[in-house]
Amino acid sequence: MNSIKIIPRKLKGVVDIPPSKSISHRAIICAGLSEGKSIIENMIFSDDISATIEGIKSFGVDLEFKKAKETYDVLVNGKGKVDLINDIIDCRESGSTLRFLIPIALMQNKEVTFVGRGKLCERPLDVYYKLFKQKGIEFRNENGRLPLKVKGPIMSGTYEVEGNISSQFITGLLFVLPLLDGDSKIIITTNLESKGYVDLTLDVLKSFGIEIVNDNYRQFLIKGNQRYKATHFKVEGDYSQAAFWLTAGVLGEEVVCRNLNLNSLQGDRVIIDIIKAMGGNITIEGQSLISNTSNSKGIVVDVSQCPDLTPIITVLAALSNGTTRIVNARRLRIKESDRLKAIATELNKLGAEVLEFEDGLVINGKEMLDGGVVDSWNDHRIAMALAIASIRCKKPVIIQNYDCVKKSYPNFFEHFKELGGEVYE
Ligand SMILES: O=C(O)C1=C[C@@H](OP(=O)(O)O)[C@@H](O)[C@H](O)C1
Ligand SMILES: C=C(OP(=O)(O)O)C(=O)O
Structure with missing residues (x-):
């Protein structure tokens, strides 16, 4: 010990x-979903961020790292789509990585297995499971725990989400719904807790060219067929x-x-x-x-x-x-x-x-x-x-x-x- x-x-x-962990997760994902080269300035490799980096690589994204004093600049070369090259994603102990990458894995139709460690294996995913049942998305887990196997595709439409378990489910959906064919809506069925994290998501999405309409945190209106634009992004403290x-x-x-x-x-x-x-x-x-x-x-x-x-x-x-x-x-x-x-x-x-x-x-x-x-x-x-x-x-x-x-x-x-x-x- x-x-x-x-x-x-x-x-x-x-x-x-140090740079914001929450913003770093979002920037890596948005850059990974863009077509072309993005630069993310001011990153550190905490375990959680390393898990998201490894995860996004599994979707066919290339990354390069350049040391800049105590932090790194990360060059991300995205393909504008998910091109699965590794079907087992280890989220370590990061709730954000798990809940953000699950919807992305569903953008293609091969099965992906999510694994994790420690308490992450039992942190709740029921909000997604309920939606998957409604939408006919295949998933399997071990008594509600990780490993979790999911198989897309995810479709545009209306997603009703509880807002008082984790805002990370809303963020996860917000990453992918704009890319799908057809418009979508996320309806929040309870009071929304951790609102500031949804604000961060909308803000980083905006920096990468994705527009979402926030109707007073009660619903989020999402135009389909949008495209992420590669950009130069600096992560704040x-x-x-x-x-x-x-x-x-x-x-x-x-x-x-x-x-x-x-x-x-x-x-x-x-x-x-x-x-x-x-x-x-x-x-x-x-x-x-x-x-x-x-x-x-x-x-x-x-x-x-x-x-x-x-x-x-x-x-x-x-x-x-x-x-x-x-x-x-x-x-x-x-x-x-x-x-x-x-x-x-x-x-x-x-x-x-x-x-x-x-x-x-x-x-x-x-x-x-x-x-x-x-x-x-x-x-x-x-x-x-x-x-x-x-x-x-x-x-x-x-x-x-x-x-x-x-x-x-x-x-x-x-x-x-x-x-x-x-x-x-
Ligand atoms: O979206 C994020 O970056 C986070 C959302 C919060 O989780 P909840 O929405 O589950 O409260 C927070 O606790 C976590 O550390 C990071
Ligand atoms: C809860 C946290 O992170 P996550 O949910 O991403 O594991 C945290 O950093 O305190």
């Missing part, structure tokens, strides 16, 4: 925020990752986050408002966000539109004055781990007071935590959140299974050290 020991230190300094460093600044000393688009459509940009509402000090200087030592306080946070922020908000809450309530968080249980249980259990081991409820958490904040041995539950966001909690622990924090951070942020602990963190692997 891999573990890391962190000696409590206040972090301070400048961090270049990731607010879900910046959230860790912005919180580190509030709990420690001044942390400057560079490489963020201050007008980004990323739903997790709301971390700025959440930290400020908790009394955290965040300012803007040029293109950077600066967070600084503050006395934070408990509030009520609705995470239905920003689920990925929950672990780090819980850390801030555990070290704030008073009580914080995290509400509308049920979907956190179907991510890489049961994130409500994982963060409550592990922060309590460090001496925090976190109560777990069916669809939320109640956190009674403390000035300091004790420290101790915790586990990541093989979940990158739990590992990173626990690392930030160490800033205000009295004794060292040992995180077991810490290397899962590579799922989204392979150099997280390098950045942690650059900010003055003392860690022993």
Whole structure:
């Protein structure tokens, strides 16, 4: 088992925020579906992005990688259609890869097998299964788990989708319906959670020449026979990752986050408002966000539109004055781990007071935590959140299974050290 020991230190300094994972997935897919050469600037090869890259290659897309300082430029040569060259797609542990690539596999009529690892094998796909039954699309799985075999073709038409299980099903359909013969409509049958991710999809699609009409998130109207246009695309910084460093600044000393688009459509940009509402000090200087030592306080946070922020908000809450309530968080249980249980259990081991409820958490904040041995539950966001909690622990924090951070942020602990963190692997 891999573990890391962190000696409590206040972090301070400048961090270049890595490129957005969500936007990177979308850009690779859109470039892969275009005819001709696209360039995607500012990419890193986290495990999830590597899974999408390998997946898109299976559809006959060529990619080349050019190193540019800490990141890469990716040259993508698409054929404008799916030309299956490998019929087994390993999505590793990436929900986005799985749910985005399934509809693409259905654009041709050979069977494709999707495999995965860890918790991904049991993360829900029922939204697709229900649609496949309605549309006569063949699929087979092992008791609802991966591996999943699917066989196209998918046709244009009306797709009724629940919006409160995962927005990733909507994104998956939005990639392929514009390419089909005939117009389509996606009707959202419940309230839509994670709206910001659908906004990101529509925005990246637009950059690649695909137009979708968003009727107030109740339905999406999609003209058929559209074509993706190869383009030069730059991936902006990731607010879900910046959230860790912005919180580190509030709990420690001044942390400057560079490489963020201050007008980004990323739903997790709301971390700025959440930290400020908790009394955290965040300012803007040029293109950077600066967070600084503050006395934070408990509030009520609705995470239905920003689920990925929950672990780090819980850390801030555990070290704030008073009580914080995290509400509308049920979907956190179907991510890489049961994130409500994982963060409550592990922060309590460090001496925090976190109560777990069916669809939320109640956190009674403390000035300091004790420290101790915790586990990541093989979940990158739990590992990173626990690392930030160490800033205000009295004794060292040992995180077991810490290397899962590579799922989204392979150099997280390098950045942690650059900010003055003392860690022993
Ligand atoms: O579309 C995306 O890039 C994502 C959507 C969200 O999932 P849900 O829509 O399932 O909440 C988020 O949790 C995930 O990390 C990335
Ligand atoms: C839930 C996440 O990703 P995915 O759903 O793509 O596995 C995440 O990055 O926190």
